[in-house]
Amino acid sequence: xxxxxxxxxxxxxxxxxxxxxxxxxxxxxxxxxxxxxxxxxxxxxxxxxxxxxxxxxxxxxxxxxxxxxxxxxxxxxxxxxxxxxxxxxxxxxxxxxxxxxxxxxxxxxxxxxxxxxxxxxxxxxxxxxxxxxxxxxxxxxxxxxxxxxxxxxxxxxxxxxxxxxxxxxxxxxxxxxxxxxxxxxxxxxxxxxxxxxxxxxxxxxxxxxxxxxxxxxxxxxxxxxxxxxxxxxxxxxxxxxxxxxxxxxxxxxxxxxxxxxxxxxxxxxxxxxxxxxxxxxxxxxxxxxxxxxxxxxxxxxxxxxxxxxxxxxxxxxxxxxxxxxxxxxxxxxxxxxxxxxxxxxxxxxxxxxxxxxxxxxxxxxxxxxxxxxxxxxxxxxxxxxxxxxxxxxxxxxxxxxxxxxxxxxxxxxxxxxxxxxxxxxxxxxxxxxxxxxxxxxxxxxxxxxxxxxxxxxxxxxxxxxxxxxxxxxxxxxxxxxxxxxxxxxxxxxxxxxxxxxxxxxxxxxxxxxxxxxxxxxxxxxxxxxxxxxxxxxxxxxxxxxxxxxxxxxxxxxxxxxxxxxxxxxxxxxxxxxxxxxxxxxxxxxxxxxxxxxxxxxxxxxxxxxxxxxxxxxxxxxxxxxxxxxxxxxxxxxxxxxxxxxxxxxxxxxxxxxxxxxxxxxxxxxxxxxxxxxxxxxxxxxx
Amino acid sequence: xxxxxxxxxxxxxxxxxxxxxxxxxxxxxxxxxxxxxxxxxxxxxxxxxxxxxxxxxxxxxxxxxxxxxxxxxxxxxxxxxxxxxxxxxxxxxxxxxxxxxxxxxx
Numbered sequence: 001x002x003x004x005x006x007x008x009x010x011x012x013x014x015x016x017x018x019x020x021x022x023x024x025x026x027x028x029x030x031x032x033x034x035x036x037x038x039x040x041x042x043x044x045x046x047x048x049x050x051x052x053x054x055x056x057x058x059x060x061x062x063x064x065x066x067x068x069x070x071x072x073x074x075x076x077x078x079x080x081x082x083x084x085x086x087x088x089x090x091x092x093x094x095x096x097x098x099x100x101x102x103x104x105x106x107x108x109x110x111x112x113x114x115x116x117x118x119x120x121x122x123x124x125x126x127x128x129x130x131x132x133x134x135x136x137x138x139x140x141x142x143x144x145x146x147x148x149x150x151x152x153x154x155x156x157x158x159x160x161x162x163x164x165x166x167x168x169x170x171x172x173x174x175x176x177x178x179x180x181x182x183x184x185x186x187x188x189x190x191x192x193x194x195x196x197x198x199x200x201x202x203x204x205x206x207x208x209x210x211x212x213x214x215x216x217x218x219x220x221x222x223x224x225x226x227x228x229x230x231x232x233x234x235x236x237x238x239x240x241x242x243x244x245x246x247x248x249x250x251x252x253x254x255x256x257x258x259x260x261x262x263x264x265x266x267x268x269x270x271x272x273x274x275x276x277x278x279x280x281x282x283x284x285x286x287x288x289x290x291x292x293x294x295x296x297x298x299x300x301x302x303x304x305x306x307x308x309x310x311x312x313x314x315x316x317x318x319x320x321x322x323x324x325x326x327x328x329x330x331x332x333x334x335x336x337x338x339x340x341x342x343x344x345x346x347x348x349x350x351x352x353x354x355x356x357x358x359x360x361x362x363x364x365x366x367x368x369x370x371x372x373x374x375x376x377x378x379x380x381x382x383x384x385x386x387x388x389x390x391x392x393x394x395x396x397x398x399x400x401x402x403x404x405x406x407x408x409x410x411x412x413x414x415x416x417x418x419x420x421x422x423x424x425x426x427x428x429x430x431x432x433x434x435x436x437x438x439x440x441x442x443x444x445x446x447x448x449x450x451x452x453x454x455x456x457x458x459x460x461x462x463x464x465x466x467x468x469x470x471x472x473x474x475x476x477x478x479x480x481x482x483x484x485x486x487x488x489x490x491x492x493x494x495x496x497x498x499x500x501x502x503x504x505x506x507x508x509x510x511x512x513x514x515x516x517x518x519x520x521x522x523x524x525x526x527x528x529x530x531x532x533x534x535x536x537x538x539x540x541x542x543x544x545x546x547x548x549x550x551x552x553x554x555x556x557x558x559x560x561x562x563x564x565x566x567x568x569x570x571x572x573x574x575x576x577x578x579x580x581x582x583x584x585x586x587x588x589x590x591x592x593x594x595x596x597x598x599x600x601x602x603x604x605x606x607x608x609x610x611x612x613x614x615x616x617x618x619x620x621x622x623x624x625x626x627x628x629x630x631x632x633x634x635x636x637x638x639x640x641x642x643x644x645x646x647x648x649x650x651x652x653x654x655x656x657x658x659x660x661x662x663x664x665x666x667x668x669x670x671x672x673x674x675x676x677x678x679x680x681x682x683x684x685x686x
Numbered sequence: 687x688x689x690x691x692x693x694x695x696x697x698x699x700x701x702x703x704x705x706x707x708x709x710x711x712x713x714x715x716x717x718x719x720x721x722x723x724x725x726x727x728x729x730x731x732x733x734x735x736x737x738x739x740x741x742x743x744x745x746x747x748x749x750x751x752x753x754x755x756x757x758x759x760x761x762x763x764x765x766x767x768x769x770x771x772x773x774x775x776x777x778x779x780x781x782x783x784x785x786x787x788x789x790x791x792x
Contacts, residue, residue: 658709658717658784665705 002062005051007081007134010091013043014126021123025116034106037119041102041126045095051088060084060518063136063200070139077197082136086519089334090133090266093341097258098126100486104349105250107483108356118158118248125151129259133266138187138197141267145183145231148260149176155255156247168243175240179230186223189216203273213277221274221281224267225288232264232318234292239603241315245307249352252307257314257348258341265321265337269330269520276328286326286407290420293319295600297427301434302586302596306351306364309435313388314344316424320403323421327414329406330520331513335501336403338512339395342497343387346490350381353479353487354439358446364435369444374478378440380491385436387494389429390564392557397564398498400425401557402513405503408556409549418556425560429567437575446476505553693734700727714772714782718765725761729754 017040025033061084070077102122109118128151132144149172157169187197193216194202206212228234233241244256255261268275268285275282293316300312317340324333355362357374371378387394390401404425408418478484502508574581586593598604652663704724711717736750776782 656785661705662709665709 002058003054005054005062005064005083006047007064007083008066008079010044010047010095011127011130011134013047014040014123014130016040017123018120018127021116022120025120028116030115033116033119037123038099038102038106040123041095041099044091044126044130045099048088048091048095051083052092055088058083061087061200065136074195075191075197077137077139079140080136080198081134081140082199083134084519085516086266086269086334087133089338089516091130093262093338094126094129094133094259097341097345097490098122098129098254100489101250101254101258101345101349104253104352104483104486105248107480108250108352109248112248114158118155121151121154121158122251122254125155125255125260129263132263136199138190138199141270142180142183142187145227145263145267146180148255148263149173149180149231152176152244152251152255152260155251156244158247158251162246165246168240168246172240172244175237176230179227179237182223182226182230186220186227189220189223193220199270206273206277214280217274218278218280221271221278222284224271224274225281225285228264228267228322229288230264231267232261232322233315234264234288234318234322235295238292238296238315239606242308242311242599245305245311249307249348249355252311253345253348253352256311257344261314261318262321262337262341265318265325265333268322268325269334272325272328272330272520275325282326282328284326286323286410286417289319289322289324289326290407290417290424291319292316293323293424294420294427295319297424297431298596299599300431301427302593304364305362306354306367306435306439307348307362309364309431310344310347310351313347313428313431316428317344317388319424320400320421323407323417324403327407327410327417329403329410331516332399332402332406334516334520335512336399338500339387339399339494339497342490343384343394343396343494346380346384346487346494347388349483349487349490350377350384353377353483354381356479356483357476361446364438366445367439368442368446369440370476371440373476376478376484377487380484380487381436381440383491383494385432387497389432389568390425390560392561393498393502395494395497397557397561398501398503401553401560402501402503404560405553405556409552422560422563426563426567429564430571433568433571434575437571441576442579444476503553503557505550506557690734690738694731697727697731697734700724700730712783712785714775714784714787717784718768718772722761722765725757729757732757 017036020036020040021028021033025036061082063080063082066079066081068076069079102119105118105122109115112118125148128144128147130144132141132148135141135144153169153173156172157166160166160169190197190202194205196202206217226237230237241256241261245252247256275285296312296315296319300309300316303309303312317336321333321336321340324330324336353374354367354370354377357370357377358367361367383394387396390397392398404418404421407414407421410417499508501510501512504510574585595601652659654660701724704720704722704727707720707723708717711720732750732754736747739747739750772782775787779787781787
């Protein structure tokens with residue numbers, strides 16, 4: 001029997017923080033707001049730490065039912081939470097990284113007049129994210145899923161007086177709705193087929209039925225995948241994430257890099273039982289993942305806004321996680337999720353520190369030479385860049401190689417997936433080092449920003465009225481310690497995080513994968529079961545357990561290290577040794593450069609193919625024709641008819657007695673005539 | 687013996703004259719008189735029917751006659767009240783034209 005873990009407290013404490021700060025924060029002193037927000041994010045972290053210490057003695061999954069939510073006939077959805085290995089990993093990431101970013105935000109947001117509002121939203125986000133990962137059924141998960149979308153919307157549009165921020169918030173929300181539609185359809189299908197939304201009911205029933213293959217499970221998996229592509233910014237719904245960079249940088253770090261955008265990966269890993277039964281859905285996941293990884297990486301190469309580079313990098317790394325899930329290597333995907341949370345949060349926070357140091361300058365063309373001016377930011381950023389580029393033995397190397405290896409040995413089309421993934425790794429290394437060199441090396445170009453206004457450098461907050469009291473541009477200086485401390489902690493994690501899952505081929509134990517296996521390991525049928533399934537119904541196609549090969553894994557690791565090294569070397573030549581080369585290359589490969597620079601015109605294509613028709617239908621057909629024409633028109637016609645008829649009839653009541661008498665006499669005579677001649681019969685004089 | 691139809695036709699003619707006068711005339715006293723005319727036209731019809739019914743049954747039937755008395759009483763009361771109102775209206779508005787006395791209008 002498990003001790004009572006009070007799992008419900010984990011999400012509820014941040015919610016309390018949100019209520020306190022959201023309702024009372026406007027008037028409260030800043031120190032109080034800070035304290036409330038920090039406590040509300042620290043308490044769950046402590047509670048998770050306590051759970052970690054007890055974890056080995058628990059029987060899993062450990063669930064906690066707080067009572068019924070919806071009851072309808074045999075169907076019920078409860079407020080119930082569950083804890084297993086996968087949840088625990090996610091809890092550690094969300095509360096740990098979440099707390100660090102809260103600390104960082106104290107420094108980053110110190111000048112903002114809506115300080116309280118920022119922390120209220122951050123706590124709200126933590127509440128929904130923790131609900132999402134703790135939920136024991138699809139419906140409660142969906143609550144968290146929608147809630148993080150709401151928090152994301154609020155925080156992207158945090159500086160809502162700036163038009164682009166408000167629009168970016170809407171874009172994120174609307175694009176996510178498309179994904180949510182898929183999630184909803186998947187839930188309806190689950191209810192239709194299983195009469196339940198509880199993980200604890202559905203998954204065992206699928207596992208117990210070996211002949212349940214493809215068919216409606218494929219449909220469910222594909223609709224879930226649509227939901228995941230929305231939340232995790234994958235093709236075709238990735239377009240919102242780059243624009244989401246309009247939000248404050250800590251938000252980009254927490255929501256749009258470390259936690260929320262990984263919800264899709266978490267969801268696929270959580271529902272892997274469904275995906276395992278549908279090779280088609282799994283292949284789709286893998287192809288979407290690897291395509292997104294490559295596609296986003298190519299765009300990332302030419303971006304000049306430091307946060308946008310990181311945004312495309314995030315999309316690309318999420319693609320890796322999808323690739324891992326698509327080859328049924330869920331633990332590798334989750335491992336990359338964790339290491340990515342470390343180094344990408346670090347990258348964003350360090351970028352925020354750079355932006356902070358340069359008085360809200362985000363354009364890399366106006367950076368440069370910052371290595372000695374902000375040394376701590378530089379060194380932590382270096383750790384993150386090395387980690388994401390896949391330099392051994394840092395975190396990114398281990399998790400990315402695990403994914404590439406799993407892709408390589410997967411049975412269907414694995415070599416192609418691996419090759420594209422490898423190429424993407426090279427690109428990743430290239431664009432990250434490009435960012436690194438542009439920001440920290442070479443001559444300082446900060447002065448140029450003030451002269452070349454025609455280049456329209458991106459300023460983070462220059463035109464928002466909310467921050468009128470923000471200081472004028474100051475000299476480049478290192479950020480305060482409250483911002484640097486989270487950077488250092490994350491840098492350490494980025495460096496050593498990989499040893500959690502150090503592969504057996506390189507002399508490690510791959511603890512992470514073994515830890516996670518009970519929760520996400522593909523349920524392979526025993527031979528007897530398979531035989532029964534084969535004999536009784538359509539041929540079952542379970543995913544064969546990939547056979548490990550240490551030698552192969554070592555070779556692949558070597559290859560990807562070489563590729564990452566090549567990426568660095570290219571960046572070194574182009575942006576350090578010969579900084580005049582990139583402009584010449586861009587001129588020579590003009591078409592390609594324009595294609596990448598304009599992000600393949602995907603936004604424009606979407607806007608022409610989808611947004612414009614939808615707006616046309618909304619504005620003209622629904623707005624003018626239906627709303628104003630039919631609905632308003634119908635109401636008006638009814639009203640005017642009644643009014644006109646009323647006006648006509650009201651003339652009878654003139655107040656003139658003689659006219660009343662006249663009407664009376666007229667109708668009396670009429671009545672007489674009717675009674676005399678009859679009403680229906682021949683109205684003729686007989 | 688005069689047939690009942692003669693009485694009824696006379697009653698109808700009187701009533702119609704009353705209605706017409708009521709609708710056409712503007713002087714409130716003439717209107718008042720036309721009301722009296724209509725009431726008396728009805729009284730005539732009552733009496734005629736009462737007499738015919740008595741002859742048909744062989745007994746004296748007084749229902750119609752009693753109604754006539756009622757109508758007379760009401761008409762007398764109405765005349766008293768109505769003339770008082772007319773005097774009051776004339777004092778207040780200095781006119782007896784019904785078209786200018788339309789306070790009941792909404």
